[in-house]
Amino acid sequence: MSFRGRRWIWPETEDNGFINKLAEQLDLTPALARLLHNRGISDPRKARAFLDPTLEQLYSPWKMLGMDAAVKRIVKAIESGEKIIVHGDYDADGITATVILVETLRALGGNPDFFLPSRFDEGYGLHVEPLRQFREAGAGLVITVDCGINAVEEAAYASAIGLDMIITDHHQPLFPLQGPLAIINPLQKNCSYPFKELSGAGIAFKLATALYEKSGKSFPGHLLDLAALGTAADVVSLLNENRVLVSSGLEVLRRLDRVGFKALIDTVSLAPERINSKTLSFILAPAVNAAGRMGEALPAAELLLETDMSRAIGLAAKLDRANQKRRSTEQVILRDATAAALEQMAAADQMVITLAADNWHHGVIGIVASRLVEKFNRPVALVALDGDEGRGSARSIPGFDITEALASSSDFLLRFGGHEQAAGFTVSREKINELRESLNRYGSANIKESDLTPQLYLEAELQEDDISLDFASSLSIMEPYGTANSLPLFGSRSWELLSWRSVGADKSHLKLKMRKKLRTIEPIFFSAANLEEKLEKGRRLDLAFRLKKGYFRQQETLEVEIKDLNYSDEAGYLGLKIIDKRFGRDRLKCLGTILADDNIRAVVFTATNSRLHQVKSKCSPANSASYISSGSGSDFQDYPDHINTVILFDLPLSPEIIKPLLNRRDNSGQLTIYLLYSETDLQVNRTIIDHTLPDAENLAAIINELEHNNVVKIFDDLSLAAGSAVAYQPAAAFWERAAKILSETQIISADSTLSGERDKILNAWVDALNSSPTYKASVKLREECELFQKVLLESNPAELAKYLYNYISG
Numbered sequence: 001m002s003f004r005g006r007r008w009i010w011p012e013t014e015d016n017g018f019i020n021k022l023a024e025q026l027d028l029t030p031a032l033a034r035l036l037h038n039r040g041i042s043d044p045r046k047a048r049a050f051l052d053p054t055l056e057q058l059y060s061p062w063k064m065l066g067m068d069a070a071v072k073r074i075v076k077a078i079e080s081g082e083k084i085i086v087h088g089d090y091d092a093d094g095i096t097a098t099v100i101l102v103e104t105l106r107a108l109g110g111n112p113d114f115f116l117p118s119r120f121d122e123g124y125g126l127h128v129e130p131l132r133q134f135r136e137a138g139a140g141l142v143i144t145v146d147c148g149i150n151a152v153e154e155a156a157y158a159s160a161i162g163l164d165m166i167i168t169d170h171h172q173p174l175f176p177l178q179g180p181l182a183i184i185n186p187l188q189k190n191c192s193y194p195f196k197e198l199s200g201a202g203i204a205f206k207l208a209t210a211l212y213e214k215s216g217k218s219f220p221g222h223l224l225d226l227a228a229l230g231t232a233a234d235v236v237s238l239l240n241e242n243r244v245l246v247s248s249g250l251e252v253l254r255r256l257d258r259v260g261f262k263a264l265i266d267t268v269s270l271a272p273e274r275i276n277s278k279t280l281s282f283i284l285a286p287a288v289n290a291a292g293r294m295g296e297a298l299p300a301a302e303l304l305l306e307t308d309m310s311r312a313i314g315l316a317a318k319l320d321r322a323n324q325k326r327r328s329t330e331q332v333i334l335r336d337a338t339a340a341a342l343e344q345m346a347a348a349d350q351m352v353i354t355l356a357a358d359n360w361h362h363g364v365i366g367i368v369a370s371r372l373v374e375k376f377n378r379p380v381a382l383v384a385l386d387g388d389e390g391r392g393s394a395r396s397i398p399g400f401d402i403t404e405a406l407a408s409s410s411d412f413l414l415r416f417g418g419h420e421q422a423a424g425f426t427v428s429r430e431k432i433n434e435l436r437e438s439l440n441r442y443g444s445a446n447i448k449e450s451d452l453t454p455q456l457y458l459e460a461e462l463q464e465d466d467i468s469l470d471f472a473s474s475l476s477i478m479e480p481y482g483t484a485n486s487l488p489l490f491g492s493r494s495w496e497l498l499s500w501r502s503v504g505a506d507k508s509h510l511k512l513k514m515r516k517k518l519r520t521i522e523p524i525f526f527s528a529a530n531l532e533e534k535l536e537k538g539r540r541l542d543l544a545f546r547l548k549k550g551y552f553r554q555q556e557t558l559e560v561e562i563k564d565l566n567y568s569d570e571a572g573y574l575g576l577k578i579i580d581k582r583f584g585r586d587r588l589k590c591l592g593t594i595l596a597d598d599n600i601r602a603v604v605f606t607a608t609n610s611r612l613h614q615v616k617s618k619c620s621p622a623n624s625a626s627y628i629s630s631g632s633g634s635d636f637q638d639y640p641d642h643i644n645t646v647i648l649f650d651l652p653l654s655p656e657i658i659k660p661l662l663n664r665r666d667n668s669g670q671l672t673i674y675l676l677y678s679e680t681d682l683q684v685n686r687t688i689i690d691h692t693l694p695d696a697e698n699l700a701a702i703i704n705e706l707e708h709n710n711v712v713k714i715f716d717d718l719s720l721a722a723g724s725a726v727a728y729q730p731a732a733a734f735w736e737r738a739a740k741i742l743s744e745t746q747i748i749s750a751d752s753t754l755s756g757e758r759d760k761i762l763n764a765w766v767d768a769l770n771s772s773p774t775y776k777a778s779v780k781l782r783e784e785c786e787l788f789q790k791v792l793l794e795s796n797p798a799e800l801a802k803y804l805y806n807y808i809s810g
Contacts, residue, residue, distance in 0.1 A: 002566040003531050006456040008544060010491055011038075022047070031460045031471070035478060035488050038459050039239065050239075051477055053247040055219070061210040064203075065191035070166045070182035071210050073141065078110040083139040086114040087126065088301070089146040089200065090292030092285045096230035097145035097168075097204035099304045100223050104208040108215050113139075116297040119363050119391075124424050125417065126154035135163045144168060146200025148180075149188075150417050155179040168203050170236070171417055172403060195241040201230020202245055224249035225258055226304065232277055233285035235422055238482030246277055246480040253280075260303040263312035264288075267320050277480030278487075287316075290323035293363030329361050333368045336360075337382060341372060351443030352405065354436035356383035356390055356429075366393035366422070373397060377454040379405065379447075381439060385429055389414070392425045397454075400447055409438035456544055456564055458491035464519035467492065469558040472547040487546055492516075494540045494568045502529055512562065514541070523560035531565075538590075540569040540580070571797035575669045576662075576805045578797040583678045588618055591649060594674055595625055600645040603628060603661050607650035607684050615649060630657055630688060647674045651681035651792060653688060654785045655807050662808050673804070679793060689785060691730045693778045694738040696769060701725040702738060703747060703762070706754060714739075714752045737774055744772035 002008060011034065023033035025044045041047050049057055061067055077084050084105060088098030098114050105112040115130060122130065125147045131154060134142060141164045148155070149169035158165045159179030167177065168184040177183065184203060186193040198206070205220075205227040212220045228249020231242050238246060254272050256262040261284075265272065268283055291300035303315040340355050353376060362384035372380040373395045379402055383390035396402035403423045406416040412435040416425035427435055462471075481487045495514040503511045503524070510525040510532060523545060525531075543562060550559040569580035584590050595602065602625040606612040612629040619625070626643075630653050643661070652658050662671065694702075702718070705725035714721055718739045719730075726734075742748040745768040749755045761768050769775045791803055 002564045003534055004564045006454045009455055009457045011460055034460045053244040055248055057244050059194050061206040064184055064193045066182040066184045067210050070184055071214050073181050077141045078108055084112040085134050085139045085142045086112050087142050087144045088116045090116055090119045090297035092233035092288040093200045093230040094146035095297055095300045096226040097201040099301055100204040100208050100226050104211055118296055119292055126151035128157050131158050135161050145204045149185055150174045170198055170200050170203055197237045199231045199234040199236045201227050225253040229280055232280035237484035239484050259309055259312045260306050263316040267316040277482055287319045287323045290326045291319055294322040294326050330364045330367050333360050333364055334371055337368055351447050352379045352439040354381045354439055356385050356432045358385045360384040362391045369393050369395040377452055388429050390427050394423045396421045405439055405442045408442045409435055459488040460490055462490045462492045464516040472549045472558055490545055492543045497539050497541055521560055523562045525562040542566045542568040571801050573801035573805050576801045577672045578801045580675050580797045582675045587676045601643045602645035602647055603643055604647045604649050645672045649676050651677035653685050654788050692733050693782050694734055714748055740774040741772045
């Protein structure tokens with residue numbers, strides 16, 4: 001498990017050929033081509049459209065069911081001077097949608113009023129009382145934006161009192177409506193509009209476009225800044241038409257033609273050239289949202305409609321103060337809700353966390369619910385109680401439809417509505433416990449255990465040379481980022497941790513220094529001070545990170561932001577834990593650090609006896625480790641039982657050498673294996689094998705030597721008769737095997753003399769060798785040793801842990 005308890009999903013590599021072809025066709029790096037492929041954009045034509053979003057890619061608004069009827073009724077109202085009310089919502093999407101339609105109706109000659117419900121008085125959506133007041137004030141038409149699709153009772157009431165209604169909404173329809181003259185929602189049944197994921201502001205913009213076109217006016221491009229903000233602020237996909245709206249809207253926004261936006265941008269000290277999708281979502285949208293969260297949404301709408309700079313500055317300052325208050329309130333509720341969630345989960349298993357309190361601010365609980373989902377990886381429903389009722393906000397995990405969950409518990413709710421991942425509801429105080437139990441039952445039936453482990457999807461694996469300012473700069477081609485087109489998360493393997501330090505005003509962040517080959521980076525790990533105790537200098541880590549271009553003293557810089565870490569040098573499998581320190585620069589120093597731990601009972605493996613004495617002499621005499629080598633010939637009975645640590649200082653020749661050690665695990669069954677060896681050990685091991693196992697070339701040389709010396713009788717020691725045939729001095733086992741092979745091939749007769757048939761045997765030498773059990777066993781042993789060493793050198797820790805466990809068990 002990673003530092004943040006997530007399971008990483010690395011990108012597949014089987015489609016690399018296709019990715020490379022796409023990169024070539026689009027003149028992109030393979031990493032950028034993979035990002036497009038991950039977003040479902042693999043056709044070069046669609047990819048070019050994605051990379052260059054233009055207004056020509058927008059669909060005709062007339063494709064949307066209900067658009068024709070809505071436009072006709074609105075035009076009629078404008079021409080007759082009928083009183084029109086635009087009914088919006090109190091969040092950024094609803095506010096910008098309201099302003100879009102109000103400005104449109106004014107530009108076309110209408111004189112509309114608008115109404116934004118209070119989060120704290122009316123609550124979300126349509127309500128009977130405001131509708132009654134609209135009618136009494138002489139209104140004949142109400143146009144909703146970002147709400148109303150499930151207002152069955154309210155729609156029927158409006159029809160009954162003679163108030164015409166046009167519903168524009170992007171939420172999921174749950175019930176059929178009776179009464180509205182027109183419904184504009186691409187999610188409604190029988191709507192053939194090609195794109196189903198517009199925001200409330202996006203749909204309002206489509207209606208505005210149709211009204212401008214019907215009135216013979218040019219395309220309302222000046223409204224794109226509002227459509228962009230509403231789209232970025234809402235949980236909608238930033239692909240297809242939404243991408244065009246945000247991309248084009250950002251261009252309009254950067255011109256600062258709208259007085260309200262200019263005042264707000266000045267207030268939050270945002271440079272116009274730095275305005276992008278991220279600043280929309282995390283700076284401007286929260287400021288606009290804050291008005292409705294902390295009080296009334298009206299000041300936000302007034303700001304966006306304002307044309308006088310002095311008044312706009314005052315309104316912008318008011319929104320900024322509300323946003324600051326929102327942040328501090330959020331922190332208090334988050335602290336309390338986290339404690340309550342931990343207590344609830346300790347008492348009973350909770351698939352869906354449902355919490356309620358009297359002192360929670362209703363305008364902030366949605367944000368807090370999102371934070372708790374991130375923390376606990378469970379759906380969360382928070383309820384702010386006030387009197388006999390509570391208003392709730394719910395957020396979900398991927399794959400679990402929270403609105404469907406609320407629908408399953410509708411018997412305990414006064415009202416609800418929303419998306420798959422976010423919803424709002426109202427509940428009686430007395431029904432809170434029943435709601436909690438109902439949501440948990442639904443969650444238990446629809447959430448798998450695997451869903452509760454958060455997953456981190458890495459879009460591409462980068463090598464050390466890929467992590468560069470040039471590549472970070474190239475990522476701007478994928479803007480604007482948002483839902484379904486998120487800022488890419490990359491992975492990179494096996495970086496050595498050199499050092500770290502705490503940074504930030506409250507020392508809550510970590511600044512790391514890491515190295516891979518000749519590349520050194522210094523990434524930032526935000527809000528990770530609590531993870532510092534997990535860091536170990538010299539260990540190797542896999543990185544999950546984002547790249548972006550930063551600025552320092554007016555110079556462009558590369559910023560690497562760590563999102564998670566995972567030790568690449570550690571893995572476990574059924575009681576075996578591998579800690580990988582292969583290819584390190586100082587094995588002796590590393591060994592000393594390991595043996596300094598008083599809690600380990602260790603055996604250290606070295607390749608040779610001479611190596612054993614060398615290593616042992618340089619380690620502290622205080623440590624109680626035992627030592628063993630390939631050539632020690634030691635009786636394994638002499639080594640301690642119940643060891644918990646094996647340190648492979650050198651590369652073992654074969655598993656048989658270390659198998660007895662691995663079977664001497666302590667009573668807990670846990671065994672940690674440290675890998676300290678490197679590829680340089682291969683040569684030593686090849687020498688050991690060559691000194692022990694004769695090959696065909698050695699045997700041919702021995703026979704030639706015997707014939708050259710006119711040896712007739714072979715005595716007990718073959719090395720005496722043919723010692724000079726081998727350029728080095730093999731071990732006694734080498735000569736013993738050679739003698740057996742020559743005997744089994746009948747080169748040496750039973751009376752230890754050279755066979756008279758040796759010429760005939762040598763003519764079929766390959767067949768003769770294959771008839772020798774000792775030779776075949778030597779070849780097999782050599783192959784097994786080479787394969788085992790290959791596995792130990794090339795396998796990652798997880799593969800090696802499983803391999804060794806299976807070998808021991810077998």
